[in-house]
Amino acid sequence: MNPKLTRRRFIKGVIASGAAATSTTIWYAANGADRPAGYVERLIRINVNGQVRSVDVAPQETLASTLRYKLGLTGTKLGCNRGECGACTVLVNDIPSYACSVLTHSVKAARIETVEGLESPNGDLHPVQQAFVEELSPQCGYCTPGQIMAAVGLLRANPNPTREEARQGLAGNICRCGSYDSYLDGVMRAAQIG
Amino acid sequence: MAYMHIGKDFVPPDVAGKVTGRIKYAEDYSREGMVYARLLTSPIPHARVVSIDASAALAMDGVFGILTADDVYPDGEPGGTGLKILTNEPTLVGEPILALAAVDEKTAESAIAAISVTFERLPFVLDPLDSLAEGGPDAYTGGNTFVFREGFASEKWSRDQVASFRAGAEPTAEPQQQFAYGDLEAAFAQSAFVYEGSFTTAGYPHMSMEPRSAMAYWENGKLYLHGTSQSLTGLAVDMAGIVGVPQEDFVFINEATGGGFGQRARAGSIPSMAIPAKLSQKINRPVMMRISREEEFTIGGARQGFQGWLKCGFKADGTMAALDIYIISDNGGKGGGGDAFAAADCISILYQTEAMRFRGTAIGSNTGHRGAQRGPGQNQIAPIIAPILDKAAAELGIDRLAIRLLNTPQNGDVGGPQRQPLTSAYMPEALQQGAALFNYQERITRSRQRNGSKVTGIGVGQGYHNAGRSGMDGIVRLMPDGRLAVHNGVGNLGTYSYASTSRAAAEVLQMPWERVDVITGRTDRNLPVTSPQDGSNSIFTNTRTNWGAAQDLLAKMKEIAAMDLGGAPADYTVGGERIYKISDSSTGMTFAQIAQRGLQLGGKFTGEAEVPEDLNDFTKLSVSRLAGSALMGIFHDSRHNNNPPGFTVTFTEIELDTETGKYDIVDMVTIGECGTVMHPQGLKNQLVGGAVWGIGLSGYERHLYDPQNGLPASTGYWQSKVPTILDTPAKIRTGWVDLPDPENPVGARGIGEPAMGAVSAALTAAISDALDGHLFNASPITADMILNHLAGVTSEAVPLAQNNFRG
Structure with a gap:
């Protein structure tokens, strides 16, 4: 399996991003509607699902906040907003990343993919979705977009994982319904579909 | 019986939305002019609000208003220990005191910080036994317990009585609740092996993935509330009452729910959704209230912890002859529940105990509020009893599977204090099926085998929860285009039972699934009152209502056919989306034709007359709104006979590392005994999901509070230690008995809750096995507990401690 896709890497990424996302004030911090004196907000361009x-x-805005509240991509879910649950997982340059723990300014040059970008233009589901x-695989479905993005990232790096490799690949995503077994079945089927 | 839909997999209508991200949860909505609410919550575990000065906050730009308990409860806060929308008498840290709405969340937070609240500190307590001891603090202003129909009371034992209980002796104080049957004394006298000891089970939060965010707005006098719940109509009816709006002016919108596990089943367990509703009403703007993970912990509820004592007697042949059990259950800072009673009831049913006595008392603590959590009571006791059963088996020289087969319920058995008959029970079959799949006879020979630092443990567990209700309604409509609409108010929790129970109606009419529309998601789609989706009851209860409504529709279709085409109604049947004469299939009408004919006839055929009088009020409202729109089937289920059980059996093998105290689950087989299988994939999901919950219960999950200040110390996923995929086996093998229950039209019963109990029981039994039969008498059993035991370290923790280690 790709060692990049481990929880350890997620956590390192969180630390590197410098996102302070651990308090009840996260929402206003993430949205940042007010600006400290001297700061000038910047109109930036980001590549999301192939569109600039x-x-x-x-x-201080997080990628999750930008995706959900600025771009209307609400498929990216916020379960904890502090890098614990993985519901906000998106791909940044093919690597599963917690969008709640990535600053949007840090991914200006990156390719960002969300669950909304997986379907083909004719509406066919991505093999992982199918x-x-x-x-x-889903039960309540709240963690599903994150599980899907983690699985897509895994299969790009390792198109034919063993079940154990798939298990490691999904280790950064909590499912409180406990549907792990069915998610693993889904990843293994997706690998067959190709 | 060969079914068209029952027992077959299908694609539930909402799955595509879940895998594409298109399905919307409450916080995914927005509304023009929407403003944002933030909460000011109590920083103190038990206090009284003396004054609130919000003048500075209200003067800030972008602030629209605040909502306090005085606004919500102008005539005083409701009595009892139940959750309130807002309060001036918080009994746990994090309880909402007021809400403030502003143009954005930063402004709202800044304004909240500018509010001055003066609290009067009151004594607090974290451990119910500390409160129970004479002179100990009470969790509530009026006492430490709430007696139904009597009010607050202060329950006190002498300090010696509490110390004796903590030391493992039988409590001697009078309990609040009790039941007994059989001759307990004689049963103990007949017992060849008697076990006596104390036990404790931890409280822990539900931690649903979706925080309970909600958004509300008022339009033309109607309240529209986007929320999260386990039930649409089951919750909405009561939520309308909490907000204070007539049912007909309340629209609850809830397409999908990101987990509930008992805590979002009823309006009373999630009254926070009323905050944006009331605030929106006050400031006349749409209000979004986003809830953080920490807030979800503090207002999201928890399982009741137990501090208990039991004495259990077994005859020489292994029969569980007698059980005497006493439980102090933790009611937390708010709420409570009947977990202790349910635990005792569960033992009575699951092990067919010949004589039994239950005594229980519920005591408050200033910790997270308590309410139902997946198998409330049944699942706390399952992991306690299983290792004791194994100890009895060892002492009596009986195989561990054999002692379960001897005591397990089967058809014709009764259980519980009322000795109520079970509608059916195929547990011997489930045990045998599981044993065969697990290869028990070979596996049991590996018990306690060592390989370096690792030792093998084998465990067998059983789970039970009652799984069916009565008194609910069903509505189906045959539309003029021939499609079938099934109105279902059960809610979308992720079990897919909103869809699978709708297939019962499709079954009656032999209707292709692609021609069926499940009408759900918001209450203005005119839904019937269905049970809250809790208590593992949806499958049994709503299969009955949908089947009944479809039968009513079919009877009307046959009546119209006989009227127009001749003969008697009994001469007709359905198939291929036609109703036709059994003797001459060419004589008939298409479903579209008969629906249109029904519309012409009106009256009872379209819900405009002869509506069943015993329908629930909200269903009557829905029927009145639908009247005249289609050919309708309407049904009220008045059944109330016997106890429909949900049962599970689990076999597991673990490899416990004596150097780390951790264990790997080498194999796990779990079998469902839930009558006829409605939806195999859905059942499998409940079994594996319940297994993960069982793994958490027996090995990981507990909440902790700081004993000095009463602050919660485990508000996140890692602190509360929800199982991850790496804590669970790479494959959980599942199966089911699939024999019909006579009191359900297709033979189905529920499964969600017992799926957890059997796994937790099997795991504690396996841990005990790996440790040469040592009994921890606790859940969870954590790695440090295992290591301490192996090292011979005597724990310095206070015995039976609740909500913190105190060691």
Whole structure:
């Protein structure tokens, strides 16, 4: 399996991002509607799902906040907003990353993919999405977009994982419903679909 | 019986939305002009609000207003220990005192910081036994317990009585609750092996993935509330009452729910959704209230912890002859529950105990509020009893599977204090099926085998929860285009039972699934009152209502066919989306034709007359709104006979590392005994999901509070230690008995809660096995507990401690 896809790497990424995302004040911090004196907000461009989007981003704004509240991509879920649960997992240059713990300004040059970008233009589901439907992998579904993005990242790095490798690949994503077994079945089926 | 839909997999309508991210949860919505609410919560575990000065906050730009308990409860706060929307008498840290709305969340937070609240500190307590001891603090202003129909009371034992209980002796004080059956004394006298000891089970939070965010707005006098719940109509009816709006003016919108596990089943367990509703009403703007993970912990509830004592007697042949059990259950800072009673009831049913006495008292603590959590009571006791059963088996020289087969319920058995008959029970079959799949006879020979530092443990567990209710309604409509609409108010929690129970109606009409529309997601879609999706009851209860409504529709279709085409109603049947004469299939009408004919006839055929009088009020409202729109089937289920059980059996093998105290689950087989299988994939999901919950219960999950200040110390996923994928086996093998229950039209019963109990029981039994039969008498059993035992370290923790280690 790709060693990049471990929880350890997620956590390192969180530390490196410098995102302070641990208090009940996270929402205003993430949204950053008010600006300290001397700061000038910047209209930046980010590449999301193959489209370059111009967006007004505060310096301390997280990618999850930008995606959900500026770009309307609500498929990226916030379960904890502090790098614990993985519901906000997106791909940054093919690497599964916690969007709640990545500053938007830090990914200006990156390719960002969310669950909304997986379907083909004709509406066909991505093989991981199709496999998750066939295996009925989701239960409540709240963690599902994050699980899917983690699985897509895994299969790009390792198209034919063993079940144990798939298990390690999904280790950064909590499912409180406990549907892990069905998610693993979905990943293994997706690997077969290709 | 060959079914068209029952027992077959299908794609539930909402799955595509879940894998594409298109399905919307409450916080995914927005509304023009929406403002944002933040909460000021109590920093103190028990206090009284003396004064609130919000003048500076209200003067800030962008602030629209605040909502306090005085606004919500102008005539005084409700009595009892139940959750309140807001309060001036917080009994746990994090309880909401007021809410403030502002143009954005930063402004709201800044304004909250500018509010001055003066609290009067009151004594607090974290451990119910500390409160129970004479002179100990009470969790509530009026006492430490709440007696139904009597009010607050202060329950006190002498300090010697509490110390004696902590030391493992039988409590001697009078309990609040009790039941007994059989001759307990004689049963103990007949016992060849008697076990006596104390036990404790931890409280821990539900930790649903979706925080309980909610958004509300008022439009033309109607309240629209986007929320999260386990139930649509089951919750909405009561939520309308909490907000104070007529049912007909309340629209609850809840397409999907990111987990509930008992805590979002009823309005009373999630009254925080009323905050944006009341605030929106006050400031006349849409209000979004986002809830953080920490807030979800503090207002999200927890399982009741137990501090208990039991004495259990077994005859020489292994029969569980007698059980005497006494439980102090932790009611936390708010709420409570019947977990202790349910635990005793569970033992009575699951082990067919011949004579039994239960005594229980519920005591408050200034910790997270308590309410139902997946198998409330049944699942706390399951991991306690299983190792004791194994100890009895060892002492009596009986195989561990054999002692379970001897005591397990089967068809014709009764259980509980009322000695209520079970509707059916195929537990011997489940045990045998699981044993065969697990290869028990070979596996049991590996018990306690050592390989370096690792030792093998084998465990067998059983789970139970009652799984069916009565008194609910069903509505189906045959539309003029021939499609079938099944109105379902059960809620979308992720079990897919909103869809699988709708297939019962499709089954009656032999309707292709692609021609069926499940109407759900918001209450203005005219839904019937269905049970809250809790208590493992959805499958049994709502299969009955949907089947009944479809039968009513079918009877009307046959009546119209006989009227127009001749003969008697009994001469007709359905198939291929037609109703036709059994003797001459060419004589008939398409479903579209008969629906249109029904519309012409009106009256009872379209819900405009002869509506069942015993329908619930909200269903009557829905029917009145739908009247005249289609050919309708309407049904009220008045059944109330016997106890439909949900059962599970789990076999597991673990490898416990004596150097680390951790264990790997080498194999796990779990079998469902829930009558006819409705939806195999859905059942498998409940079994594996319940298994993960069982793994958490027996090995990891507990909440902790700082004993000095009463602050919660485990508000996150890692502190409360929800199992990750790496804590669970790479594959959980599942199976089911699939034999029908006679009191359900398709033979189905529920499964969600017992799926957890059997796994937790099997794991504590396996841990005990790996440690040469040592009994921890606790859940969870953590690695440090195992290491301390192996090292012979006597714990310095206070015996039976609740909500903190105190060691």
